[in-house]
Amino acid sequence: MSKPLGFLGPEGTYTEQAALNYNSDAKLVSYPSIPAVASAVESGEVDEGVVPIENSLEGAVTYTLDLLIHDSALSIRKELVLPIEHCLIVRPGTKIEDVELVYSHPQALAQCRTFLAERFQDASVMASLSTAASVQEMQKSDVVAAAIANRRAATLNEAHILVEGIQDDGSNQTRFVVLAPTDHNPTGSDKTSMCFDFEGDAPGILYTVLGEFAHRGINLTKIESRPTRDNLGRYIFLVDVEGHRDEETMKEALDAVRGQVSMFKMFGSYPRHVSSAV
Amino acid sequence: MSKPLGFLGPEGTYTEQAALNYNSDAKLVSYPSIPAVASAVESGEVDEGVVPIENSLEGAVTYTLDLLIHDSALSIRKELVLPIEHCLIVRPGTKIEDVELVYSHPQALAQCRTFLAERFQDASVMASLSTAASVQEMQKSDVVAAAIANRRAATLNEAHILVEGIQDDGSNQTRFVVLAPTDHNPTGSDKTSMCFDFEGDAPGILYTVLGEFAHRGINLTKIESRPTRDNLGRYIFLVDVEGHRDEETMKEALDAVRGQVSMFKMFGSYPRHVSSAV
Numbered sequence: 001m002s003k004p005l006g007f008l009g010p011e012g013t014y015t016e017q018a019a020l021n022y023n024s025d026a027k028l029v030s031y032p033s034i035p036a037v038a039s040a041v042e043s044g045e046v047d048e049g050v051v052p053i054e055n056s057l058e059g060a061v062t063y064t065l066d067l068l069i070h071d072s073a074l075s076i077r078k079e080l081v082l083p084i085e086h087c088l089i090v091r092p093g094t095k096i097e098d099v100e101l102v103y104s105h106p107q108a109l110a111q112c113r114t115f116l117a118e119r120f121q122d123a124s125v126m127a128s129l130s131t132a133a134s135v136q137e138m139q140k141s142d143v144v145a146a147a148i149a150n151r152r153a154a155t156l157n158e159a160h161i162l163v164e165g166i167q168d169d170g171s172n173q174t175r176f177v178v179l180a181p182t183d184h185n186p187t188g189s190d191k192t193s194m195c196f197d198f199e200g201d202a203p204g205i206l207y208t209v210l211g212e213f214a215h216r217g218i219n220l221t222k223i224e225s226r227p228t229r230d231n232l233g234r235y236i237f238l239v240d241v242e243g244h245r246d247e248e249t250m251k252e253a254l255d256a257v258r259g260q261v262s263m264f265k266m267f268g269s270y271p272r273h274v275s276s277a278v
Numbered sequence: 279m280s281k282p283l284g285f286l287g288p289e290g291t292y293t294e295q296a297a298l299n300y301n302s303d304a305k306l307v308s309y310p311s312i313p314a315v316a317s318a319v320e321s322g323e324v325d326e327g328v329v330p331i332e333n334s335l336e337g338a339v340t341y342t343l344d345l346l347i348h349d350s351a352l353s354i355r356k357e358l359v360l361p362i363e364h365c366l367i368v369r370p371g372t373k374i375e376d377v378e379l380v381y382s383h384p385q386a387l388a389q390c391r392t393f394l395a396e397r398f399q400d401a402s403v404m405a406s407l408s409t410a411a412s413v414q415e416m417q418k419s420d421v422v423a424a425a426i427a428n429r430r431a432a433t434l435n436e437a438h439i440l441v442e443g444i445q446d447d448g449s450n451q452t453r454f455v456v457l458a459p460t461d462h463n464p465t466g467s468d469k470t471s472m473c474f475d476f477e478g479d480a481p482g483i484l485y486t487v488l489g490e491f492a493h494r495g496i497n498l499t500k501i502e503s504r505p506t507r508d509n510l511g512r513y514i515f516l517v518d519v520e521g522h523r524d525e526e527t528m529k530e531a532l533d534a535v536r537g538q539v540s541m542f543k544m545f546g547s548y549p550r551h552v553s554s555a556v
Binding site: 033063105106109110113125126127128129130133173204206207208210211213214220221222223224225227235237 | 311341383384387388391403404405406407408411451482484485486488489491492498499500501502503505513515
């Protein structure tokens with residue numbers, strides 16, 4: 001039997017769905033915040049924890065990045081990519097033309113703006129703390145209401161799905177990571193994530209650092225910069241490269257990078273998500 | 279007299295405050311979405327429009343980036359940086375110990391998590407569509423309530439500020455940009471923003487492109503990657519560099535970059551925000 005798996009709750013969110021896709025046998029434990037998921041993994045309460053890292057509906061991305069940079073020694077063991085499929089959810093028997101009020105998380109409402117403008121010109125919108133919570137609020141509503149959430153939130157709350165795939169952009173996806181005390185063994189198709197920064201802002205430093213990968217034929221798949229907490233003029237760079245940190249060439253590149261930066265933190269190596277790469 | 283200035287509304291949000299700081303003489307016009315601000319500038323309804331671009335409370339950053347990349351020919355004329363100062367706002371006469379319910383945008387609630395946990399162990403939280411809207415919902419509440427928003431939202435609604443600076447991280451800032459038909463003349467301390475992508479994913483291309491700046495002593499101040507809409511394995515890179523696109527060295531670098539990428543879009547050159555650099 002698998003050990004418990006933590007996730008950013010509540011039940012019925014896209015993060016829970018990602019956790020289920022990752023390990024449908026595990027006992028899932030919901031936590032109210034990203035730091036709470038990380039603490040539970042650190043204390044051993046759960047083995048692993050699933051949190052969103054990119055393009056999330058919960059607006060949570062920078063929380064996860066900052067946690068990895070500053071507040072946690074956990075590693076990334078896996079990445080999970082989930083298509084965002086918003087559904088229009090109602091109480092059984094509700095007709096779309098009777099809906100007066102639409103509940104959801106503000107970002108989900110924003111992602112369905114075209115659908116809402118076309119179908120609900122006269123309906124009001126109401127914010128919820130999560131897409132999952134919006135289904136419960138819809139059910140308790142005094143007026144005829146709908147909620148925008150995923151399929152699972154409808155099932156969990158025994159509600160009815162009126163329309164599927166109502167988001168404006170059909171290719172919307174969210175990337176999640178599995179946080180764990182250690183990262184993943186090499187699989188032959190891996191990715192390695194890290195962050196670093198450097199003193200001063202000489203034009204060439206980032207360029208030289210990226211050259212350590214480029215010169216060794218290591219592909220850079222993602223680069224981001226985040227302002228440091230203590231110095232607003234300075235950035236921390238987050239970099240994903242193809243390959244595993246146990247591979248010889250990668251080891252050389254990482255050693256060379258470490259020698260040139262003032263701060264370096266390895267987030268880990270893990271299997272690369274293949275069918276897409278958000 | 280200045281011409282009208284558009285901004286992402288409603289009134290009382292941090293974006294309105296940024297617009298007021300930028301031009302307190304202008305007639306401000308509120309728009310309900312980032313694309314609506316851009317359309318108003320494109321049609322000439324307003325001269326310029328202020329939208330958040332980084333670390334926003336409204337979760338709007340990727341909307342602005344994607345608008346610049348895909349959907350608009352507007353330029354960045356100015357960047358504005360605003361410290362985020364959340365206030366606990368109540369109806370006049372309300373005591374903090376009587377508050378049963380706290381309203382705000384989910385991201386503002388998340389940014390004040392420590393304060394809320396310490397001072398409101400027994401209070402419930404309720405989501406609003408914007409920090410500004412939370413003040414109005416607080417005022418209409420049946421139970422004793424508080425809202426989390428900025429100072430201006432309190433003033434606009436004749437509400438009372440109980441506690442200032444309640445966000446967890448004291449150095450929280452949001453960066454806004456002024457969108458306009460043209461960018462800014464050189465001032466001697468400028469920044470230039472652009473995006474590009476390239477076919478295939480040979481390890482060296484991004485490195486070579488960044489080298490065009492590095493070799494000419496042009497400092498890179500920010501780099502980000504966004505998944506392209508049509509091809510999930512491909513990224514568009516957004517780059518900010520120091521200097522103006524009218525400067526000779528910059529022109530050379532930009533020409534060299536254009537020759538190596540498959541898509542290139544100039545967002546414009548504009549005065550660099552100096553006292554901080556989120």
